[in-house]
Amino acid sequence: MPFIPGSKTKPDYDVIVVGSGAAGGQTAYVLAAAGVKVLMLEAGRRYDPVSETPMFNTTHYAPLRGVATSDKPFGFFDATVGGGWRVPGEPYVVKRGAATTWVEAQDTSFPTEQSFMWWRSRMLGGRTNHWGRFSFRMGEYDFKPRQRDGLGIDWPLDYRDLAPYYDKVERLIGVFGSNEGLENTPNSSPGVLLPPPKPRAYELLAKKACAQLGIPVIPSHVAILSQRQDHQNIPKMLHPDSPAMQKALTENMKTRLACMWATSCTRGCSIKANHQSTTVHLPPALATGNLDIITDAMVREVSVDEAGRATGVYYVDKESRQDRHVKARVVVLAASGCESARILLNSKPAQFRDGLANSSGKVGRYLMDTVGSSMSGQIPILENAPPYNEDGASTMHMYMPWWKYQEQAAGKMDFPRGYHIEFSGGRAMPDGATFSGMGDFAGGSYGKKFKEDMRRYYGTFVSFGGRGEMVPNDDCYCEIDPAKKDTWGIPVLRFHWKWSEHEERQAAHMQKTLAEIIESMGGRVLSPPQLDGKKAIYPGGSIIHEVGTTCMGTDPKNSVLNQFCQAWDVKNLFVTDGGPFVSNADKNPTLTIMANAWRATDYLLEEMRKGNI
Ligand SMILES: Cc1cc2nc3c(=O)[nH]c(=O)nc-3n(C[C@H](O)[C@H](O)[C@H](O)COP(=O)(O)OP(=O)(O)OC[C@H]3O[C@@H](n4cnc5c(N)ncnc54)[C@H](O)[C@@H]3O)c2cc1C
Ligand code: SF4
Numbered sequence: 046m047p048f049i050p051g052s053k054t055k056p057d058y059d060v061i062v063v064g065s066g067a068a069g070g071q072t073a074y075v076l077a078a079a080g081v082k083v084l085m086l087e088a089g090r091r092y093d094p095v096s097e098t099p100m101f102n103t104t105h106y107a108p109l110r111g112v113a114t115s116d117k118p119f120g121f122f123d124a125t126v127g128g129g130w131r132v133p134g135e136p137y138v139v140k141r142g143a144a145t146t147w148v149e150a151q152d153t154s155f156p157t158e159q160s161f162m163w164w165r166s167r168m169l170g171g172r173t174n175h176w177g178r179f180s181f182r183m184g185e186y187d188f189k190p191r192q193r194d195g196l197g198i199d200w201p202l203d204y205r206d207l208a209p210y211y212d213k214v215e216r217l218i219g220v221f222g223s224n225e226g227l228e229n230t231p232n233s234s235p236g237v238l239l240p241p242p243k244p245r246a247y248e249l250l251a252k253k254a255c256a257q258l259g260i261p262v263i264p265s266h267v268a269i270l271s272q273r274q275d276h277q278n279i280p281k282m283l284h285p286d287s288p289a290m291q292k293a294l295t296e297n298m299k300t301r302l303a304c305m306w307a308t309s310c311t312r313g314c315s316i317k318a319n320h321q322s323t324t325v326h327l328p329p330a331l332a333t334g335n336l337d338i339i340t341d342a343m344v345r346e347v348s349v350d351e352a353g354r355a356t357g358v359y360y361v362d363k364e365s366r367q368d369r370h371v372k373a374r375v376v377v378l379a380a381s382g383c384e385s386a387r388i389l390l391n392s393k394p395a396q397f398r399d400g401l402a403n404s405s406g407k408v409g410r411y412l413m414d415t416v417g418s419s420m421s422g423q424i425p426i427l428e429n430a431p432p433y434n435e436d437g438a439s440t441m442h443m444y445m446p447w448w449k450y451q452e453q454a455a456g457k458m459d460f461p462r463g464y465h466i467e468f469s470g471g472r473a474m475p476d477g478a479t480f481s482g483m484g485d486f487a488g489g490s491y492g493k494k495f496k497e498d499m500r501r502y503y504g505t506f507v508s509f510g511g512r513g514e515m516v517p518n519d520d521c522y523c524e525i526d527p528a529k530k531d532t533w534g535i536p537v538l539r540f541h542w543k544w545s546e547h548e549e550r551q552a553a554h555m556q557k558t559l560a561e562i563i564e565s566m567g568g569r570v571l572s573p574p575q576l577d578g579k580k581a582i583y584p585g586g587s588i589i590h591e592v593g594t595t596c597m598g599t600d601p602k603n604s605v606l607n608q609f610c611q612a613w614d615v616k617n618l619f620v621t622d623g624g625p626f627v628s629n630a631d632k633n634p635t636l637t638i639m640a641n642a643w644r645a646t647d648y649l650l651e652e653m654r655k656g657n658i
Pocket of ligand 2: 270309438
């Protein structure tokens with residue numbers, strides 16, 4: 046089974062999966078491995094990282110030396126196709142400022158404290174083609190936040206339920222890192238993680254400075270192959286009962302090379318050394334012969350029968366603009382948190398006038414992002430350093446996990462949840478924007494002196510970003526806009542957003558801490574710390590970790606899904622993306638999305654075997 050046009054679908058499938066990113070890729074992979082016949086529908090175009098990634102193009106190959114533009118917000122070579130903060134023909138609606146007017150979100154210049162920024166990509170593999178690949182497990186505390194501080198919502202599962210699935214996903218995709226045994230920062234099982242790369246000069250300097258402040262600095266966890274995978278044993282461990290999947294996975298693992306530490310991961314990886322759904326999940330799933338994929342297929346609605354069971358989905362074939370219907374025994378939405386909520390709210394058969402699976406009224410509710418605030422510094426001790434080898438990933442080798450759980454539990458902090466710190470620096474390949482910030486330091490020098498200044502200062506800047514947990518609140522949600530439709534005739538989302546004091550105080554604390562770290566490194570901050578949390582915090586959505594909107598729970602009256610991502614109202618309907626999250630720990634969400642999707646899909650397979658769905 047392969048990539049097919051919409052006209053070539055089978056009359057019936059076992060399962061339809063909507064979306065091909067982290068969640069859709071993981072879900073289809075597990076289903077195909079179990080021999081189930083799957084149809085995947087993806088709104089974006091077909092995309093092949095092996096032939097399409099400009100791994101080695103230097104910036105002079107790009108317009109404007111590759112700097113960010115409004116249609117390429119992460120620079121010309123970024124892997125995103127057909128998307129970004131804007132998707133052509135697919136608007137969404139936000140509030141502008143404190144006003145009550147609803148406006149179409151245009152670009153990144155609109156953000157205010159009440160706006161939400163929504164990043165989407167329209168391509169096979171979704172955002173996995175260019176994600177940062179930071180892959181941190183949520184810890185025991187993170188699944189039961191309400192039990193700890195009385196705020197927010199507890200997950201209907203705990204760390205022990207997900208731990209085996211974290212191991213499986215880490216083995217499958219390949220994650221480097223180390224086990225440090227720190228509080229609420231779980232270890233992986235022995236032998237699961239790949240060795241972390243060595244820290245670089247600025248990372249060692251930050252570690253030394255943080256030691257004085259009592260802040261741990263440990264190897265980061267990143268979905269990059271620091272060495273080749275054990276293709277002889279991992280497939281047998283992951284799929285003991287499926288020789289076909291063992292073979293498919295072995296063959297795919299053989300094609301994945303170890304990282305060469307030389308290029309930018311946000312462009313994607315043509316040697317398959319980092320995780321992309323397009324190089325890790327989809328090839329072995331396709332090789333089993335159990336997966337059909339239709340690209341350029343924009344799903345608009347789930348169809349249901351008179352008994353209220355899902356029968357399939359309607360989608361717009363973007364090439365012909367024809368409306369099509371495909372049927373299956375089970376429908377899995379994995380279109381990303383807000384998109385899956387949009388599909389449910391746009392599905393309004395007679396039995397479900399307020400949207401499918403929405404008897405609780407919670408579809409769209411509890412939208413969350415990660416709290417973000419950042420600061421950069423210049424570190425004189427790094428000036429005029431001789432050329433030295435700074436090989437490594439284009440992303441961080443070290444990071445700072447949250448270190449004040451005990452102070453928070455003792456009520457000594459003025460905000461309830463933690464944050465970790467990500468940081469970057471060094472002398473990576475410069476781009477068009479690299480030298481612009483150094484003008485202030487060069488003081489208007491020219492000619493030979495200017496060159497000397499650039500050599501002196503290049504590589505002396507270090508940037509830090511706090512990434513914190515948000516407590517879900519009633520002011521943050523999405524709903525269908527009553528008037529606006531996208532170019533496919535599908536009603537669009539509008540977003541309500543408001544950070545609470547918890548997040549604003551946390552952002553102010555980040556500023557204070559980041560300034561202390563820079564100063565402890567002997568550096569100077571490039572701008573003074575912003576201690577007004579409202580100004581320190583990034584706009585909602587801008588960290589691109591949106592989760593929530595189809596929350597899981599134990600009670601159908603106040604949740605959309607059960608702990609296995611199955612809709613309470615429609616037994617053969619599942620949502621496996623970030624939508625089911627009821628909290629958004631400081632740990633970046635994608636590893637948990639994949640682990641949770643694998644667990645949910647195992648349950649779905651079991652229910653199918655038992656004949657329950
Ligand atoms: C620049 C950047 C850096 C990031 N860094 C990190 C990081 O370091 N760590 C981390 O944990 N997370 C990171 N993320 C977030 C991460 O990318 C997402 O959490 C993850 O991709 C979500 O997976 P998903 O499958 O839910 O959505 P996606 O990966 O976005 O996939 C959804 C897919 O569904 C398709 N789709 C949507 N609507 C429809 C429809 N109606 N019909 C059919 N198909 C549809 C989309 O086209 C898309 O291909 C980053 C994101 C970005 C953009
Ligand atoms: S740094 Fe490594 S993983 Fe990233 S794109 Fe380059 S080779 Fe691939």
